[in-house]
Amino acid sequence: MSEDRYLHPDWPAPKGIRAFVTLRTGGFSQGVFSSFNLGLRSGDDPDVVEKNRALLGECCHWRYRPQWLKQIHGINVVTAGPDNIEREGDAVWTDQQGLPCAVLTADCLPVIFCNTAGTKVAAAHAGWKGLQAGVLEATVQSMGESPDQVLAWFGPAISQSHFEVGSEVREAFLEKDPEAAAAFVPGEGDRWFGDLYQLARLRLEKLGLTQISGGQFCTFEEKDRWFSYRRDGAQSGRLATLIWIE
Structure with a gap:
Protein backbone atom coordinates (compact mmCIF):
# COMPACT_ATOMS: atom_id res chain seq x y z
CA MET A 1 0.00 0.00 0.00
CA SER A 2 1.48 3.35 -1.09
CA GLU A 3 2.73 5.32 1.90
CA ASP A 4 2.22 8.63 0.08
CA ARG A 5 -1.55 8.10 0.10
CA TYR A 6 -2.43 6.55 3.48
CA LEU A 7 -1.97 7.02 7.21
CA HIS A 8 -2.71 4.02 9.43
CA PRO A 9 -4.17 4.61 12.91
CA ASP A 10 -2.04 3.85 15.94
CA TRP A 11 -4.61 2.22 18.22
CA PRO A 12 -5.11 -1.15 19.95
CA ALA A 13 -7.74 -2.48 17.55
CA PRO A 14 -8.30 -6.26 17.57
CA LYS A 15 -6.92 -8.49 14.84
CA GLY A 16 -8.90 -8.29 11.64
CA ILE A 17 -9.82 -4.61 11.95
CA ARG A 18 -8.24 -2.46 9.25
CA ALA A 19 -8.37 1.30 8.78
CA PHE A 20 -6.59 4.21 7.17
CA VAL A 21 -6.91 7.92 6.40
CA THR A 22 -5.97 9.21 2.97
CA LEU A 23 -3.35 11.90 2.61
CA PHE A 28 -4.78 12.39 -10.06
CA SER A 29 -6.43 15.72 -9.14
CA GLN A 30 -4.88 18.96 -10.35
CA GLY A 31 -4.60 22.55 -9.13
CA VAL A 32 -6.15 23.38 -5.76
CA PHE A 33 -7.37 19.79 -5.48
CA SER A 34 -3.91 18.30 -5.87
CA SER A 35 -3.84 15.48 -5.77
CA PHE A 36 -5.76 12.73 -3.94
CA ASN A 37 -9.14 14.42 -3.54
CA LEU A 38 -11.97 12.00 -2.70
CA GLY A 39 -14.88 14.49 -2.51
CA LEU A 40 -17.38 14.42 -5.37
CA ARG A 41 -19.02 17.65 -4.11
CA SER A 42 -15.80 19.63 -3.76
CA GLY A 43 -15.89 21.19 -7.23
CA ASP A 44 -13.26 18.84 -8.65
CA ASP A 45 -13.78 16.91 -11.90
CA PRO A 46 -16.05 13.96 -10.91
CA ASP A 47 -14.26 11.62 -13.31
CA VAL A 48 -10.92 12.41 -11.69
CA VAL A 49 -12.39 11.92 -8.21
CA GLU A 50 -13.68 8.52 -9.29
CA LYS A 51 -10.18 7.63 -10.49
CA ASN A 52 -8.86 8.60 -7.07
CA ARG A 53 -11.53 6.50 -5.38
CA ALA A 54 -10.54 3.54 -7.54
CA LEU A 55 -7.06 3.74 -6.02
CA LEU A 56 -8.49 3.11 -2.56
CA GLY A 57 -9.01 -0.56 -3.25
CA GLU A 58 -5.38 -1.24 -4.09
CA CYS A 59 -3.98 -4.03 -1.90
CA CYS A 60 -7.11 -3.99 0.31
CA HIS A 61 -9.00 -6.90 -1.29
CA TRP A 62 -12.39 -5.48 -0.29
CA ARG A 63 -15.41 -7.63 -1.00
CA TYR A 64 -17.54 -4.53 -1.61
CA ARG A 65 -16.95 -0.90 -2.51
CA PRO A 66 -16.93 1.57 0.41
CA GLN A 67 -20.19 2.91 1.77
CA TRP A 68 -20.04 6.60 0.87
CA VAL A 77 -26.26 6.89 11.36
CA VAL A 78 -26.77 4.53 8.43
CA ALA A 117 -14.54 -8.53 19.68
CA GLY A 118 -13.60 -7.20 16.25
CA THR A 119 -17.05 -7.91 14.81
CA LYS A 120 -18.41 -4.37 14.35
CA VAL A 121 -16.96 -1.14 12.98
CA ALA A 122 -18.20 2.40 12.43
CA ALA A 123 -17.05 5.79 11.14
CA ALA A 124 -18.41 9.23 12.01
CA HIS A 125 -18.04 12.70 10.53
CA ALA A 126 -18.01 15.14 13.44
CA GLY A 127 -18.08 18.78 12.48
CA TRP A 128 -18.98 21.06 15.37
CA LYS A 129 -22.71 20.95 14.56
CA GLY A 130 -22.87 17.17 14.46
CA LEU A 131 -20.60 16.84 17.46
CA GLN A 132 -22.74 19.21 19.51
CA ALA A 133 -25.95 17.48 18.40
CA GLY A 134 -24.66 14.02 19.38
CA VAL A 135 -23.39 12.23 16.29
CA LEU A 136 -20.75 10.32 18.27
CA GLU A 137 -23.26 9.14 20.86
CA ALA A 138 -25.62 8.07 18.06
CA THR A 139 -22.83 6.14 16.35
CA VAL A 140 -21.89 4.19 19.48
CA GLN A 141 -25.57 3.46 20.16
CA SER A 142 -26.03 2.12 16.63
CA MET A 143 -23.32 -0.48 17.24
CA GLY A 144 -25.40 -2.10 20.00
CA GLU A 145 -22.40 -2.55 22.28
CA SER A 146 -21.67 -1.57 25.86
CA PRO A 147 -19.54 1.61 25.57
CA ASP A 148 -16.74 0.04 27.63
CA GLN A 149 -16.43 -2.57 24.86
CA VAL A 150 -15.92 0.06 22.14
CA LEU A 151 -12.60 1.56 20.95
CA ALA A 152 -12.36 4.95 19.24
CA TRP A 153 -9.66 6.73 17.24
CA PHE A 154 -9.58 10.41 16.28
CA GLY A 155 -8.29 11.15 12.80
CA PRO A 156 -6.90 14.43 11.44
CA ALA A 157 -8.94 17.57 12.19
CA ILE A 158 -8.32 21.27 12.64
CA SER A 159 -6.48 22.07 15.87
CA GLN A 160 -7.67 24.46 18.55
CA SER A 161 -5.27 27.24 17.60
CA HIS A 162 -6.95 27.53 14.17
CA PHE A 163 -10.58 26.72 15.00
CA GLU A 164 -11.98 30.16 15.79
CA VAL A 165 -15.73 30.32 16.46
CA GLY A 166 -18.33 32.73 17.75
CA SER A 167 -19.74 32.71 21.26
CA GLU A 168 -22.89 30.96 20.01
CA VAL A 169 -20.86 27.82 19.25
CA ARG A 170 -19.37 27.72 22.72
CA GLU A 171 -22.77 28.37 24.31
CA ALA A 172 -24.34 25.54 22.31
CA PHE A 173 -21.82 23.08 23.74
CA LEU A 174 -22.14 24.42 27.28
CA GLU A 175 -25.91 23.98 27.14
CA LYS A 176 -25.34 20.26 26.69
CA ASP A 177 -22.42 20.00 29.12
CA PRO A 178 -20.94 22.81 31.27
CA GLU A 179 -17.64 20.91 31.40
CA ALA A 180 -17.19 21.72 27.71
CA ALA A 181 -15.96 25.14 28.82
CA ALA A 182 -12.54 23.56 29.32
CA PHE A 193 -10.94 28.90 19.95
CA GLY A 194 -12.48 25.46 20.30
CA ASP A 195 -10.77 22.09 20.65
CA LEU A 196 -12.71 19.51 18.62
CA TYR A 197 -10.56 16.70 19.95
CA GLN A 198 -11.22 17.62 23.57
CA LEU A 199 -14.94 18.13 22.95
CA ALA A 200 -15.18 14.72 21.33
CA ARG A 201 -13.21 13.06 24.10
CA LEU A 202 -15.48 14.60 26.76
CA ARG A 203 -18.55 13.25 24.98
CA LEU A 204 -17.16 9.75 24.59
CA GLU A 205 -15.83 9.56 28.14
CA LYS A 206 -19.21 10.61 29.53
CA LEU A 207 -20.72 7.87 27.41
CA GLY A 208 -18.43 5.32 29.06
CA LEU A 209 -15.67 4.79 26.49
CA THR A 210 -12.28 4.22 28.10
CA GLN A 211 -10.16 3.34 25.06
CA ILE A 212 -9.74 6.52 22.98
CA SER A 213 -6.70 7.13 20.76
CA GLY A 214 -5.46 9.67 18.22
CA GLY A 215 -6.05 13.41 18.16
CA GLN A 216 -2.55 14.74 17.53
CA PHE A 217 -3.01 16.18 14.02
CA CYS A 218 -3.87 19.58 12.51
CA THR A 219 -5.31 19.72 9.01
CA PHE A 220 -4.85 23.50 8.85
CA GLU A 221 -1.14 23.53 9.70
CA GLU A 222 0.00 20.45 7.76
CA LYS A 223 -0.71 21.68 4.23
CA ASP A 224 1.48 19.05 2.58
CA ARG A 225 -0.51 16.20 4.17
CA TRP A 226 -4.13 17.31 4.57
CA PHE A 227 -6.88 19.30 2.90
CA SER A 228 -8.36 22.14 4.98
CA TYR A 229 -11.57 24.04 4.28
CA ARG A 230 -10.63 26.84 6.67
CA ARG A 231 -7.26 27.28 5.01
CA ASP A 232 -8.16 26.69 1.35
CA GLY A 233 -11.78 27.82 1.13
CA ALA A 234 -14.69 26.30 -0.76
CA GLN A 235 -12.43 24.61 -3.30
CA SER A 236 -10.82 22.37 -0.73
CA GLY A 237 -10.39 18.69 -1.46
CA ARG A 238 -11.62 16.00 0.91
CA LEU A 239 -9.79 13.31 2.87
CA ALA A 240 -11.36 9.89 3.39
CA THR A 241 -11.25 7.90 6.59
CA LEU A 242 -12.17 4.22 6.16
CA ILE A 243 -12.54 1.24 8.47
CA TRP A 244 -13.51 -2.35 7.71
CA ILE A 245 -13.43 -5.93 8.96
CA GLU A 246 -11.11 -8.19 7.01
Whole structure:
Protein backbone atom coordinates (compact mmCIF):
# COMPACT_ATOMS: atom_id res chain seq x y z
CA MET A 1 0.00 0.00 0.00
CA SER A 2 1.48 3.35 -1.09
CA GLU A 3 2.73 5.32 1.90
CA ASP A 4 2.22 8.63 0.08
CA ARG A 5 -1.55 8.10 0.10
CA TYR A 6 -2.43 6.55 3.48
CA LEU A 7 -1.97 7.02 7.21
CA HIS A 8 -2.71 4.02 9.43
CA PRO A 9 -4.17 4.61 12.91
CA ASP A 10 -2.04 3.85 15.94
CA TRP A 11 -4.61 2.22 18.22
CA PRO A 12 -5.11 -1.15 19.95
CA ALA A 13 -7.74 -2.48 17.55
CA PRO A 14 -8.30 -6.26 17.57
CA LYS A 15 -6.92 -8.49 14.84
CA GLY A 16 -8.90 -8.29 11.64
CA ILE A 17 -9.82 -4.61 11.95
CA ARG A 18 -8.24 -2.46 9.25
CA ALA A 19 -8.37 1.30 8.78
CA PHE A 20 -6.59 4.21 7.17
CA VAL A 21 -6.91 7.92 6.40
CA THR A 22 -5.97 9.21 2.97
CA LEU A 23 -3.35 11.90 2.61
CA ARG A 24 -3.75 14.59 -0.02
CA THR A 25 -0.88 13.18 -2.14
CA GLY A 26 -0.55 10.34 -4.63
CA GLY A 27 -3.68 10.92 -6.72
CA PHE A 28 -4.78 12.39 -10.06
CA SER A 29 -6.43 15.72 -9.14
CA GLN A 30 -4.88 18.96 -10.35
CA GLY A 31 -4.60 22.55 -9.13
CA VAL A 32 -6.15 23.38 -5.76
CA PHE A 33 -7.37 19.79 -5.48
CA SER A 34 -3.91 18.30 -5.87
CA SER A 35 -3.84 15.48 -5.77
CA PHE A 36 -5.76 12.73 -3.94
CA ASN A 37 -9.14 14.42 -3.54
CA LEU A 38 -11.97 12.00 -2.70
CA GLY A 39 -14.88 14.49 -2.51
CA LEU A 40 -17.38 14.42 -5.37
CA ARG A 41 -19.02 17.65 -4.11
CA SER A 42 -15.80 19.63 -3.76
CA GLY A 43 -15.89 21.19 -7.23
CA ASP A 44 -13.26 18.84 -8.65
CA ASP A 45 -13.78 16.91 -11.90
CA PRO A 46 -16.05 13.96 -10.91
CA ASP A 47 -14.26 11.62 -13.31
CA VAL A 48 -10.92 12.41 -11.69
CA VAL A 49 -12.39 11.92 -8.21
CA GLU A 50 -13.68 8.52 -9.29
CA LYS A 51 -10.18 7.63 -10.49
CA ASN A 52 -8.86 8.60 -7.07
CA ARG A 53 -11.53 6.50 -5.38
CA ALA A 54 -10.54 3.54 -7.54
CA LEU A 55 -7.06 3.74 -6.02
CA LEU A 56 -8.49 3.11 -2.56
CA GLY A 57 -9.01 -0.56 -3.25
CA GLU A 58 -5.38 -1.24 -4.09
CA CYS A 59 -3.98 -4.03 -1.90
CA CYS A 60 -7.11 -3.99 0.31
CA HIS A 61 -9.00 -6.90 -1.29
CA TRP A 62 -12.39 -5.48 -0.29
CA ARG A 63 -15.41 -7.63 -1.00
CA TYR A 64 -17.54 -4.53 -1.61
CA ARG A 65 -16.95 -0.90 -2.51
CA PRO A 66 -16.93 1.57 0.41
CA GLN A 67 -20.19 2.91 1.77
CA TRP A 68 -20.04 6.60 0.87
CA LEU A 69 -22.30 9.14 2.55
CA LYS A 70 -24.04 12.35 1.59
CA GLN A 71 -22.96 14.22 4.71
CA ILE A 72 -25.20 16.97 6.10
CA HIS A 73 -23.62 17.80 9.51
CA GLY A 74 -26.31 15.89 11.36
CA ILE A 75 -26.52 12.82 13.58
CA ASN A 76 -28.08 10.23 11.29
CA VAL A 77 -26.26 6.89 11.36
CA VAL A 78 -26.77 4.53 8.43
CA THR A 79 -26.12 0.84 8.07
CA ALA A 80 -23.56 0.16 5.33
CA GLY A 81 -24.90 -1.68 2.32
CA PRO A 82 -23.14 -3.70 -0.40
CA ASP A 83 -25.21 -2.09 -3.17
CA ASN A 84 -22.87 0.87 -3.87
CA ILE A 85 -25.66 3.39 -3.18
CA GLU A 86 -24.74 6.65 -1.46
CA ARG A 87 -26.79 7.17 1.70
CA GLU A 88 -27.56 10.40 3.56
CA GLY A 89 -26.03 10.60 6.99
CA ASP A 90 -22.94 11.55 8.96
CA ALA A 91 -21.98 8.17 10.36
CA VAL A 92 -22.05 4.58 9.17
CA TRP A 93 -21.59 1.17 10.81
CA THR A 94 -21.43 -2.47 9.72
CA ASP A 95 -20.84 -6.00 10.95
CA GLN A 96 -20.21 -7.34 7.43
CA GLN A 97 -16.72 -8.40 6.45
CA GLY A 98 -15.05 -6.64 3.53
CA LEU A 99 -17.47 -3.68 3.54
CA PRO A 100 -15.64 -0.42 4.34
CA CYS A 101 -17.33 2.41 6.22
CA ALA A 102 -16.15 5.80 4.92
CA VAL A 103 -16.44 9.47 5.88
CA LEU A 104 -15.03 12.56 4.15
CA THR A 105 -13.47 15.51 5.97
CA ALA A 106 -11.42 18.68 5.49
CA ASP A 107 -11.08 20.08 9.05
CA CYS A 108 -14.05 18.29 10.64
CA LEU A 109 -13.15 15.42 12.95
CA PRO A 110 -13.30 11.85 11.59
CA VAL A 111 -13.80 9.24 14.30
CA ILE A 112 -13.61 5.48 13.77
CA PHE A 113 -14.91 2.83 16.13
CA CYS A 114 -14.72 -0.92 16.61
CA ASN A 115 -15.83 -3.31 19.32
CA THR A 116 -13.31 -5.32 21.31
CA ALA A 117 -14.54 -8.53 19.68
CA GLY A 118 -13.60 -7.20 16.25
CA THR A 119 -17.05 -7.91 14.81
CA LYS A 120 -18.41 -4.37 14.35
CA VAL A 121 -16.96 -1.14 12.98
CA ALA A 122 -18.20 2.40 12.43
CA ALA A 123 -17.05 5.79 11.14
CA ALA A 124 -18.41 9.23 12.01
CA HIS A 125 -18.04 12.70 10.53
CA ALA A 126 -18.01 15.14 13.44
CA GLY A 127 -18.08 18.78 12.48
CA TRP A 128 -18.98 21.06 15.37
CA LYS A 129 -22.71 20.95 14.56
CA GLY A 130 -22.87 17.17 14.46
CA LEU A 131 -20.60 16.84 17.46
CA GLN A 132 -22.74 19.21 19.51
CA ALA A 133 -25.95 17.48 18.40
CA GLY A 134 -24.66 14.02 19.38
CA VAL A 135 -23.39 12.23 16.29
CA LEU A 136 -20.75 10.32 18.27
CA GLU A 137 -23.26 9.14 20.86
CA ALA A 138 -25.62 8.07 18.06
CA THR A 139 -22.83 6.14 16.35
CA VAL A 140 -21.89 4.19 19.48
CA GLN A 141 -25.57 3.46 20.16
CA SER A 142 -26.03 2.12 16.63
CA MET A 143 -23.32 -0.48 17.24
CA GLY A 144 -25.40 -2.10 20.00
CA GLU A 145 -22.40 -2.55 22.28
CA SER A 146 -21.67 -1.57 25.86
CA PRO A 147 -19.54 1.61 25.57
CA ASP A 148 -16.74 0.04 27.63
CA GLN A 149 -16.43 -2.57 24.86
CA VAL A 150 -15.92 0.06 22.14
CA LEU A 151 -12.60 1.56 20.95
CA ALA A 152 -12.36 4.95 19.24
CA TRP A 153 -9.66 6.73 17.24
CA PHE A 154 -9.58 10.41 16.28
CA GLY A 155 -8.29 11.15 12.80
CA PRO A 156 -6.90 14.43 11.44
CA ALA A 157 -8.94 17.57 12.19
CA ILE A 158 -8.32 21.27 12.64
CA SER A 159 -6.48 22.07 15.87
CA GLN A 160 -7.67 24.46 18.55
CA SER A 161 -5.27 27.24 17.60
CA HIS A 162 -6.95 27.53 14.17
CA PHE A 163 -10.58 26.72 15.00
CA GLU A 164 -11.98 30.16 15.79
CA VAL A 165 -15.73 30.32 16.46
CA GLY A 166 -18.33 32.73 17.75
CA SER A 167 -19.74 32.71 21.26
CA GLU A 168 -22.89 30.96 20.01
CA VAL A 169 -20.86 27.82 19.25
CA ARG A 170 -19.37 27.72 22.72
CA GLU A 171 -22.77 28.37 24.31
CA ALA A 172 -24.34 25.54 22.31
CA PHE A 173 -21.82 23.08 23.74
CA LEU A 174 -22.14 24.42 27.28
CA GLU A 175 -25.91 23.98 27.14
CA LYS A 176 -25.34 20.26 26.69
CA ASP A 177 -22.42 20.00 29.12
CA PRO A 178 -20.94 22.81 31.27
CA GLU A 179 -17.64 20.91 31.40
CA ALA A 180 -17.19 21.72 27.71
CA ALA A 181 -15.96 25.14 28.82
CA ALA A 182 -12.54 23.56 29.32
CA ALA A 183 -12.32 23.00 25.56
CA PHE A 184 -12.48 26.71 24.70
CA VAL A 185 -9.97 29.52 25.13
CA PRO A 186 -10.90 33.18 24.56
CA GLY A 187 -9.96 35.08 21.44
CA GLU A 188 -10.63 38.71 20.62
CA GLY A 189 -14.03 40.18 21.45
CA ASP A 190 -16.71 37.51 21.43
CA ARG A 191 -14.51 35.00 19.58
CA TRP A 192 -13.31 31.69 21.00
CA PHE A 193 -10.94 28.90 19.95
CA GLY A 194 -12.48 25.46 20.30
CA ASP A 195 -10.77 22.09 20.65
CA LEU A 196 -12.71 19.51 18.62
CA TYR A 197 -10.56 16.70 19.95
CA GLN A 198 -11.22 17.62 23.57
CA LEU A 199 -14.94 18.13 22.95
CA ALA A 200 -15.18 14.72 21.33
CA ARG A 201 -13.21 13.06 24.10
CA LEU A 202 -15.48 14.60 26.76
CA ARG A 203 -18.55 13.25 24.98
CA LEU A 204 -17.16 9.75 24.59
CA GLU A 205 -15.83 9.56 28.14
CA LYS A 206 -19.21 10.61 29.53
CA LEU A 207 -20.72 7.87 27.41
CA GLY A 208 -18.43 5.32 29.06
CA LEU A 209 -15.67 4.79 26.49
CA THR A 210 -12.28 4.22 28.10
CA GLN A 211 -10.16 3.34 25.06
CA ILE A 212 -9.74 6.52 22.98
CA SER A 213 -6.70 7.13 20.76
CA GLY A 214 -5.46 9.67 18.22
CA GLY A 215 -6.05 13.41 18.16
CA GLN A 216 -2.55 14.74 17.53
CA PHE A 217 -3.01 16.18 14.02
CA CYS A 218 -3.87 19.58 12.51
CA THR A 219 -5.31 19.72 9.01
CA PHE A 220 -4.85 23.50 8.85
CA GLU A 221 -1.14 23.53 9.70
CA GLU A 222 0.00 20.45 7.76
CA LYS A 223 -0.71 21.68 4.23
CA ASP A 224 1.48 19.05 2.58
CA ARG A 225 -0.51 16.20 4.17
CA TRP A 226 -4.13 17.31 4.57
CA PHE A 227 -6.88 19.30 2.90
CA SER A 228 -8.36 22.14 4.98
CA TYR A 229 -11.57 24.04 4.28
CA ARG A 230 -10.63 26.84 6.67
CA ARG A 231 -7.26 27.28 5.01
CA ASP A 232 -8.16 26.69 1.35
CA GLY A 233 -11.78 27.82 1.13
CA ALA A 234 -14.69 26.30 -0.76
CA GLN A 235 -12.43 24.61 -3.30
CA SER A 236 -10.82 22.37 -0.73
CA GLY A 237 -10.39 18.69 -1.46
CA ARG A 238 -11.62 16.00 0.91
CA LEU A 239 -9.79 13.31 2.87
CA ALA A 240 -11.36 9.89 3.39
CA THR A 241 -11.25 7.90 6.59
CA LEU A 242 -12.17 4.22 6.16
CA ILE A 243 -12.54 1.24 8.47
CA TRP A 244 -13.51 -2.35 7.71
CA ILE A 245 -13.43 -5.93 8.96
CA GLU A 246 -11.11 -8.19 7.01
